[in-house]
Amino acid sequence: MMEMFQYDFIQNAVIAGVLISIAAGIIGSLVVVNKLTFLTGGIAHSSYGGIGIAIYLGLPVLFGATVFAIITAVIIAMLTLNKRNRVDSLIGLMWAFGMAIGIIFVDLTPGYNVDLMSYLFGSIIAVSSADIWYMAILDIFVISIVMIFYKEILAVSYDSEFAALRGINTKFFYTLILILASLCVVAAIKAVGLILVIALLTIPTYLAEAFANRLSTMMIISSILATMFTIIGLAISYFYDISSGASIIITAVTLLTIVKLIKK
Template sequence: MLEVLQYDFMQNAIIAGILVSIAAGIIGSLIIVNRITFLAGGIAHSAYGGIGLAVYLGLPILFGATVFAILTAVIIAAITLRNRHRVDSIIGIMWALGMAIGIILIDITPGYNVDLMSYLFGSIIAVSQEDVYYLLILNSFIIVSISLFYKQILAISYDSEFASLRGISVKFFYTLILILAALSVVAAIKVVGLILVIALLTIPTFIAEFFAKKLSSMMIISSLFATFFTISGLFISYLYDISSGASIIIVGVITLLLVKLLGKK
């Protein structure tokens, strides 16, 4: 079993899995605390438009997804801050629009040969060295942003009105949270795919809530659980030749059920 670790593709997959798990644990905690799971889902599926744009223009796919996801996050933040009662409709429109743009751009791209299924459902063993470097950059930005603005983000996450009275820019940090969520979505695309990305962002946090009493602890515990899910799912997918993204999520769901059952007892 351990001999597989000598292969470059498995080493890249493990490193990528750890990097994505850290991002998922940190941002997943913010998504749950701020109750913006549906918004994050909208950003995730809208990112497919960025994949289509990258394919059409011949750009790196993760770069195209990043730009499109950030743009979507900013638009969603601007609209939802003004029309909170129409959030569901707005997210539904952005969700459908992003997917439609991606599909059309891919359809009109002559002779494309990209395995798009790996971006929808994940293929962690297909992560390249360049992808690892890109994930490292995204992770660094996420960690630095959280470290610099932790107090402000904590304040608006639990009481935005009080934070506003204290002079904290709720609009700026709300937008920043959505941008960080967008970056986490992009980071997780190659691991679990756009379809399952929200599960990776939320399941570890649901479990961490049993053990954490503050946001920083929740982020750390979520990251550890996400790492366990990712590495376990990776080896299961390799052993049984099944989808890595689905394997990771199945491990997460089973762990969540076990924790809940043991918690009740």
């Protein structure tokens, strides 16, 4: 297994995988605890619009996806804050709109287009140095925000009504959590793609819930599990020459199933 680490692209993939896993473990815990999985899925697929626009304008793809994902997160937060009963329709609308925008701009781009399958299903072995720097900065930002506002995020996550009575701006932190989720989604595009990104955010957290009784502990365990899934998935992808994103998620689902069966 160690022989694969002699290649630079594998080394970059492992570094990127660890960085993504840290963010996914932290943000995934917030997504699951706040029951925002479906909303985050809507943001993930809507960000395809940013990918299409970036390709059309000749901009860095991750930059375009980031801007579009943040805008989508803010819009979704505004629309769903007081209309939780219509959240499915709103998310479906944003989901379809973002994907449609992306497809249209890609079609309008003259000449040869990049391999869009890598953005849908991931291609972590193709990460660049710029991607790794983006992920490192994202990790620093996410960890800093969570540490600074941990008490407020904890209160909003478990009892938003009580938090509001304590004077905490629940609307702000609800929006902040969605923005952090959107940033994590963009970072994870390179690893598992838009289609599978929600699995990377949620499966480690579902497993961590069985071993943690505090949000902070859940974040740490989720990050460790996500890292483990990513490295094992990368090894499987390398030795069997299959998609890295799919390998990572299959690894995660398999271990989740084993743990659940053992618990039963």
